[in-house]
Amino acid sequence: MTVILKGKELAEKIRNNIADEISNLAVKPSITVIIVGEDPASRVYVKKKKEAAIQAGMTSEIKELKVSTTQEELEKLLDSINNNPDINAVLVQLPLPKHINSADIIQKISPLKDVDGFHPLNVGMLNSGLKPYAVPCTPAGVIRLLEEYNIDIESKHAVVVGRSNIVGKPISTLLLNKNATVTTCHSKTKNLVEITKNADILISAIGKPGFITAEHIKEGAVVIDVGINRTAEGKLTGDVDFINVQEKASYITPVPGGVGPMTIAMLLSNTLNLYKLQMENKK
């Protein structure tokens, strides 16, 4: 029997726990979300993030900046947020307009408020086996979901398809930190099927609907679908051909309702953690 990994249910549980904890706090955690430009998908995401934060009892603000915002203006805004003790967490919604250097912007965020965990200092802490201020939300959500279902990671062969800084690379790092043998594949990988067929745990984070088929899967594998793609009809779909892969997998995440909701839950969890660290530092 294939087990469906119910990210939505777990995310709700986590969000309720966070809300409970926050209801007992005199000063509430605060997260600021910055968006530059009018990208409709990005606008939906930042609105969802703010709503989730408010629902958990946090305070949250969206800073909507014009697409013509300059590098300097955005960096100045981040400086003021970094120096504002009332804001515990900040994220800059990606992608940014092409005239802005994203890497420089990410490095401008104080690592202590870097709720996405994308600052190189946090990335390096994670890669060095140290505790970063925040772990990237989607990767953290994947691990949390595996743990919830008591899925062994140690000594398993995990194959991660995708190597973005946001998802693929930090998932590979987290799995390695949990003692998996980790293979990272990507667009330049040859013979992908030969590699994924050896995976005890297969994580797809490439953004191509139906790319991972039954042929890619070892019997009994754990399949985690991080893809969030929208079909021509506007339907959400993952990277995995769910119907056919499901028959071979031991565990599989659906899309929607799998990894997606975990990302938001981890964003709230990271915000609360950063808040606690900052409160601790004030003492």
Added chain:
Amino acid sequence: MTVILKGKELAEKIRNNIADEISNLAVKPSITVIIVGEDPASRVYVKKKKEAAIQAGMTSEIKELKVSTTQEELEKLLDSINNNPDINAVLVQLPLPKHINSADIIQKISPLKDVDGFHPLNVGMLNSGLKPYAVPCTPAGVIRLLEEYNIDIESKHAVVVGRSNIVGKPISTLLLNKNATVTTCHSKTKNLVEITKNADILISAIGKPGFITAEHIKEGAVVIDVGINRTAEGKLTGDVDFINVQEKASYITPVPGGVGPMTIAMLLSNTLNLYKLQMENKK
């Protein structure tokens, strides 16, 4: 015909080029090497590093600290070095005595003077595909050696055995940045032979003499031996059973004379690079 990758020769060429460049500089690059305690192997290493720096025309000092040195004393010394404009590069020889927290010490080094590239900020820059101030010396040396012999990395399946912060992890990162498909193996890996047998490029960095045998190798693989082990008779030997593996490999590094000399060459190269960056910043 198996090609022996002559790290010693390449390292000499690199060191000569660096010496030539430095001979034309009015102010010489300067590297400080810190050693805590009396470990004989560490003492040999730091002496070698200083000698190589002097030979290249740099200035170099070894700070020999007593084994009883406290965390605070070592951190104070690093503060003074970080603030000393006459010192361009510093490294703390590892391992440190057990009473000292190595991770905290590494984070105390200014990333701009972190010639080993171990500071989390530099690690994170490398992992994020950005340009760190310095790339760890042994991993950088491995890549340089592959490049010297025009060995393709892109789309190759590279298997790295070992996941230390010093060698295994940064080699995996560098190979991924060069578009290899990368598998990282370690002590918890099961069925290691099944994995290494698929490697187009096999890198061993585990520190066990003769651990990698012909059985681990695919016909025609590139084999890089990062192990530096000393036998009971005091002879230097790698991780790889050289005689038998050589027959299957297309390229192979010897020990000694392979990766080892490249490490020192990259240390000098990193020192010169940090010097240049700091000179640039002063303008």
